[in-house]
Amino acid sequence: MGKGIYVQELPGIGKRYDVDLGSNTQRISVVVRRDGTRDLYVFAAGKDDPVAVIEMSEEQARKVGALLAGTYFSE
Amino acid sequence: MHADLVGFGALVLIAGLLARAGRRINLPTVPFFMLAGILLGPGTPGPVLVAHPEDLSLLASLGLILLLFHLGVEFPVDQVLGSGKRLFVAAGSYIGLNVGAGLLFGFALGWGGYEAFVIAGALGISSSAIVTKLLIEFRRLANAETPVILGIIVIEDLFLALYLALLSPLLSGAGSAGELVLRIGLSFAYLVVLFAVARFGARLVGKVIDSNEDELLAILMVGLVVLVAGVSAEIGVSDAIGALMIGLVIARTPLRERVERLVLPLRDVFAAVFFLVFGLTIDVGDFGSVALPVLLAVLMTVVTNVVAGLIAGRLFGLNQRGAANVGLTVLGRGEFSLILATLAIAAGLDDRLGPFIALYVLVLAVTSPLLAANSRYLARIIPDRLLHASWRYVREETISTACTHLDRINITESDADACPQCVDSGDDWVQLRMCLTCGAVGCCSDSVNNHAEEHYRQTGHPLIRSLEEGEDWRYCYIDGALVREPMGATRE
Structure with missing residues (x-):
């Protein structure tokens, strides 16, 4: 795993990846469930509960991932 | 049929x-x-x-x-x-x-x-x-x-x-x-x-x-x-x-x-x-x-x-x-x-x-x-004595394992029993906190000076622990949450 990404096993659900954004105001965790569903946990500074949780199917996650990676794609 | x-x-x-x-x-x-x-x-x-x-x-x-x-x-x-x-x-x-x-x-x-x-x-x-x-x-x-x-x-x-x-x-x-x-x-x-x-x-x-x-x-x-x-x-x-x-x-x-x-x-x-x-x-x-x-x-x-x-x-x-x-x-x-x-x-x-x-x-x-x-x-x-540690300030808070700053922990123990800056200025403190990155000891946020947080603002060292007897919780200033190492940690 790359530097700044931390893995936590969640038995029966899947794995959680905590991403170090090097930022003091936001951080994200991505849960990859065994059925392919992704949960994107978004935390803001000074809050112990996530400010947003986005549930995505594998397909949707790929689209978002492609956008984030800067890969152009058209539908 | x-x-x-x-x-x-x-x-x-x-x-x-x-x-x-x-x-x-x-x-x-x-x-x-x-x-x-x-x-x-x-x-x-x-x-x-x-x-x-x-x-x-x-x-x-x-x-x-x-x-x-x-x-x-x-x-x-x-x-x-x-x-x-x-x-x-x-x-x-x-x-x-x-x-x-x-x-x-x-x-x-x-x-x-x-x-x-x-x-x-x-x-x-x-x-x-x-x-x-x-x-x-x-x-x-x-x-x-x-x-x-x-x-x-x-x-x-x-x-x-x-x-x-x-x-x-x-x-x-x-x-x-x-x-x-x-x-x-x-x-x-x-x-x-x-x-x-x-x-x-x-x-x-x-x-x-x-x-x-x-x-x-x-x-x-x-x-x-x-x-x-x-x-x-x-x-x-x-x-x-x-x-x-x-x-x-x-x-x-x-x-x-x-x-x-x-x-x-x-x-x-x-x-x-x-x-x-x-x-x-x-x-x-x-x-x-x-x-x-x-x-x-x-x-x-x-x-x-x-x-x-x-x-x-x-x-x-x-x-x-x-x-x-x-x-x-x-x-x-x-x-x-x-x-x-x-x-x-x-x-x-x-x-x-x-x-x-x-x-x-x-x-x-x-x-x-x-x-x-x-x-x-x-x-x-739930009374403190039922649990392993006492959690005077933090009993109702969620402990997170999703803190990405845990790799900044260098030192976890200290036998300090005073806040040095408070001693210098002659002030009192309530509880003691220790910086987990450099080991600096400061007073908590209920104390008049809150030297622990001041230390974080000056150095950017994110994590502290409580030095109180029987307490072992850790807090991340950046995440604003109680944190701990994940169970069976597979931090890579």
Whole structure:
């Protein structure tokens, strides 16, 4: 795993990846469930509960991932 | 035949609609399938969609078999074995407390010895499906107690296998004590054989059902599972356990992921039918006579769960909030309780068991999400001395394991007993905190100077711990949350 990404096993659900954004105001965790569903946990500074949780199917996650990676794609 | 199809279709549709309405307010689905069966079955006044539940018995057993098969296939063997002794102690005490109390409760009811064993399992074993859904819905996947909860329910699934192996020979109506021992021995020997197959023969079994085409794999899989379940039932071990074990075997083959994907929709449909059919056999008029025992059983389950949560909290160094979350989240009861009830009905045990377990599952289905959502109120009243550490300021807060600054920890101990800056200026302080990056000691946010936070602002060192006697919590200024190393840390 790359530097700044931390893995936590969640038995029966899947794995959680905590991403170090090097930022003091936001951080994200991505849960990859065994059925392919992704949960994107978004935390803001000074809050112990996530400010947003986005549930995505594998397909949707790929689209978002492609956008984030800067890969152009058209539908 | 025609009329049956209409009634059955309408029943499944209504059950699905009911469950969907329940999901809108985050209630679990299993009780609603059962409820649809109860309301529209022959035991309740009003419309009857299916008058003869026994006509559906083959579909219902298919549901039971697929439910347990799927459980076996997705059982995370490696994650469980790798999670350490502490988890087994926590899960063991959860199971011991809940099943033990259930057994005592069963005997106290006086319905009979076998009935007590069924009640023990139905009250003691929580529903993996309900618990997992709660954790996802309550957005608690980043909490420190979540891996503990998941570990406990997974080990409970394993316990279920052993419990079924014990229970099915008991319920098979052995004539003498010797015969009973023989049957239990046979049951466990069969388990050992299937474990051996899982360990050494998985590849061979995989070859039997292997196909590149999903269509064929699905058909071969269902055939094999039903066959193994049937053979298991023939030799006096329950079909449920045979299905679970063959699931564990398949899980060790390369087919695992495809099988998991293929069996899921089948399981969902037929398991719903299983819960429906169970509901159909329930006479709503019987609820009155079991209402009081159910109420007592629910209260007892809540108490034993909270106690087990405290034990887990102590073992894993959780605070009040974490311990309360463990106890109140693992409270959900569902599919396993209904499986045990079905076994009991099939074995001709006391008639009250069916309605008793049905009502128990219904009541907990509504109360457990409510209780789990409001765990912070329980956290407020848990005294410090029950947990490993005292948490004067932080007992109600969530502990997160999703902090990405834990690699900045260089130093964790200090014997300092004063805030040096306060000593210089002649001020007082309330409590002491230590920077985990450089070991600097400062006073807490309730002190006049709050030197600990000042240190963070000056240096950017994110993490502190409490230096108070008996406290070991850590706090991250950047994340604004209590933090801890994940359990069985695999930080890479």
